[in-house]
Amino acid sequence: MDALLYIAPGVIITGCVLGIVQVIRRALRTRTLWAHGQVAEGRCLNTYMKTSGGDKTAVHSTLHHVYEFTSREGERFRFDEAGGDSTVVAGDHVVVRYLAERPQWATALRPARGRLIVGTGVVVAFLGVIAAGCVLFAVSAHSAM
Template sequence: MDEAFGWGFVAAGVLFAAMGIGVLISTARKVVERRRILRDGLVAEASCLETFVVHHASQGHGQSQRRLILGFQTPDGRDVRAEAVSDVPHVIGDIVPVRYLAQRPERALPAKAASGIGSGPILIGSVMVFITCMGLFMAATAFGAVASMRH
């Protein structure tokens, strides 16, 4: 029974490490895609169809994020709707220059969007590195305990 318990901790540690690595890869892909859109994306004139604010509150502190629903047409005539975060206030009907990748126009970004990584991905990455390290430590410690039980 003790050995099975040890193997359960090994599996849980590996699961934590895998989860951390998966989220790190996903976050890195999003950052790379954002940079690629802003650097190499096609340009279009989008119309602001809707604007709203999303509030995030944690531990008594609130943060607001301004979002837009933008509509534009690709050169091949496809109508596209994209949701974007904007630091600049817009009203319905405003023309907003956007950049997008031809294969994914629904992920368009305002052309004047900040090209930096931002604090969100950095925070997520840091937490995921910590979770990955803790998972690997947990798996290695449990594996060592199981190995020592056999001798």
């Protein structure tokens, strides 16, 4: 039973660390696309909302866009992106940035470095506070024994 006091916080801390790594990797990828990506004209094929929560929890909706573009090599790619501009609807033309070696990482988000830094920082801080709370819980549980 005492092991549970260490296993549960360990699992939560592991999840937080993995989340932090993923958020930072996504931010670095987006920054690289904005700075060094090739530019192509893309088209919005579809938009849809992904909803989570409900019942006794708050409902959260995220707007997704499905885009298509043709690379300089003539290959056609489609990608799904969350959190895009809500004024973009199916049929609209957009600027797509992609890396020639990884066109599946394309983005149609407009460059907003400040927003990217702040958003990444908030998520990293939030997950860091949760991880620190788990560490404090495990240390206090150990010292109480």
